[in-house]
Amino acid sequence: MADLQSPIPLVEDLVKQAVISFKGKFGCEPTTAACAPGRVNLIGEHTDYNDGFVFPMALPLVTVIVGKKTESQQCRVLTLTEGVDDPNYVEFPVPSETSPLAPGTPKWANYVKGVVANYKGGSLPGFDCVIVSSVPVGGGVSSSAAIEVGTYTFLDQLTGSENGISKNEKALACQKAEHVFAGAPCGIMDQFISIMGETNHALLIDCRSLDCRLVPLKDPNVVILVTNSNVKHNIEASEYSTRRAQCENGAKVMGLTSLRDANEKQLEEHKSNLDDVTYRRARHVIGEIKRTEEAANALENNNYKLFGELMVQSHNSLRDDFEVSCTELDQLVEAAMEVEGVYGSRMTGGGFGGCTVTLLKRDAVPAALQHIKKRYSGTPTFYVCAASQAAHGLTL
Numbered sequence: 383m384a385d386l387q388s389p390i391p392l393v394e395d396l397v398k399q400a401v402i403s404f405k406g407k408f409g410c411e412p413t414t415a416a417c418a419p420g421r422v423n424l425i426g427e428h429t430d431y432n433d434g435f436v437f438p439m440a441l442p443l444v445t446v447i448v449g450k451k452t453e454s455q456q457c458r459v460l461t462l463t464e465g466v467d468d469p470n471y472v473e474f475p476v477p478s479e480t481s482p483l484a485p486g487t488p489k490w491a492n493y494v495k496g497v498v499a500n501y502k503g504g505s506l507p508g509f510d511c512v513i514v515s516s517v518p519v520g521g522g523v524s525s526s527a528a529i530e531v532g533t534y535t536f537l538d539q540l541t542g543s544e545n546g547i548s549k550n551e552k553a554l555a556c557q558k559a560e561h562v563f564a565g566a567p568c569g570i571m572d573q574f575i576s577i578m579g580e581t582n583h584a585l586l587i588d589c590r591s592l593d594c595r596l597v598p599l600k601d602p603n604v605v606i607l608v609t610n611s612n613v614k615h616n617i618e619a620s621e622y623s624t625r626r627a628q629c630e631n632g633a634k635v636m637g638l639t640s641l642r643d644a645n646e647k648q649l650e651e652h653k654s655n656l657d658d659v660t661y662r663r664a665r666h667v668i669g670e671i672k673r674t675e676e677a678a679n680a681l682e683n684n685n686y687k688l689f690g691e692l693m694v695q696s697h698n699s700l701r702d703d704f705e706v707s708c709t710e711l712d713q714l715v716e717a718a719m720e721v722e723g724v725y726g727s728r729m730t731g732g733g734f735g736g737c738t739v740t741l742l743k744r745d746a747v748p749a750a751l752q753h754i755k756k757r758y759s760g761t762p763t764f765y766v767c768a769a770s771q772a773a774h775g776l777t778l
């Protein structure tokens with residue numbers, strides 16, 4: 383059933399494609415290139431903006447940027463990425479104190495502009511570049527963080543200096559780009575894992591202290607299956623902001639800075655002060671933070687059975703208490719759980735469409751793909767993924 387899997391393009395092939403387009407568009411050879419991965423979150427959903435734990439890994443699905451410095455004070459950017467809004471080419475000036483950049487249309491360019499505007503590594507030259515990406519747009523696997531971190535890494539390559547800026551600072555600069563230029567009040571998970579991920583490891587991130595712990599994920603008998611529902615319900619952006627506000631309100635009512643400081647006992651004590659929705663939102667976050675730490679320990683001990691159970695608990699809590707799942711994601715999870723050799727499955731990312739993540743035995747993959755495809759009312763896309771490398775510069 384290998385034919386059911388979507389092939390994951392090699393970075394070299396994406397680079398070749400971008401180089402050909404660069405030459406066609408700008409009439410010369412690019413000199414500089416960088417790439418940054420999307421991510422899948424194994425567990426720890428809607429916990430990052432509550433100062434909690436998340437447990438993502440970097441995907442082999444990446445954004446590649448190739449380009450070259452120019453003598454002009456212009457940034458000229460062409461994207462070949464599928465699924466972005468038109469036009470696929472923009473020009474904007476290198477920002478200065480007197481003429482800062484502002485977000486606008488097309489929307490995809492706001493991620494690039496936002497990073498250019500928040501770049502910490504010194505003054506920027508003008509540049510031409512081409513972007514290409516294998517991270518599905520709107521798939522809940524951080525195509526936006528991949529373009530932000532890809533742009534940041536490309537700019538580091540272009541200026542030839544990282545100016546002692548730490549990885550944390552770079553991730554925060556990319557998050558700011560998303561807040562200010564894309565208007566999405568995201569947490570820190572996506573930019574962090576794109577900058578810090580490691581091959582064959584998942585990363586437990588404490589979103590309060592920003593401490594990270596790498597956990598090996600390289601058992602040849604176990605794989606991560608990412609299944610794209612190929613639906614995206616456009617309520618996601620507004621619902622995300624609403625959830626964030628509900629969590630902040632819940633913490634406030636309980637007299638806390640964030641839900642990270644709450645436990646189940648405190649929640650029950652405050653139940654009468656919280657409306658039902660806020661109570662359930664807080665119950666998800668408090669339970670999910672605990673599950674995420676437990677799951678990282680389970681993975682460290684190769685306890686896939688426990689890890690899988692925690693994934694399913696996470697999904698149920700996101701569906702019932704946090705209410706960010708949808709019929710399509712529920713169907714995919716249910717179908718996956720019916721297959722022998724599947725340890726666990728859950729929705730991943732912000733919700734309301736996008737992908738599920740499933741932990742299963744390698745030899746169960748063919749049966750899982752066939753069964754999920756048969757049971758799902760839509761058309762899924764499957765990616766069998768190994769934990770991959772963080773963003774890095776590429777040699778052309």
Ligand code: GLA
Binds near residue numbers: 732
């Ligand atoms: C989106 C955000 C992340 C995180 C997840 C939910 O992907 O960008 O910061 O909040 O949703 O876990």
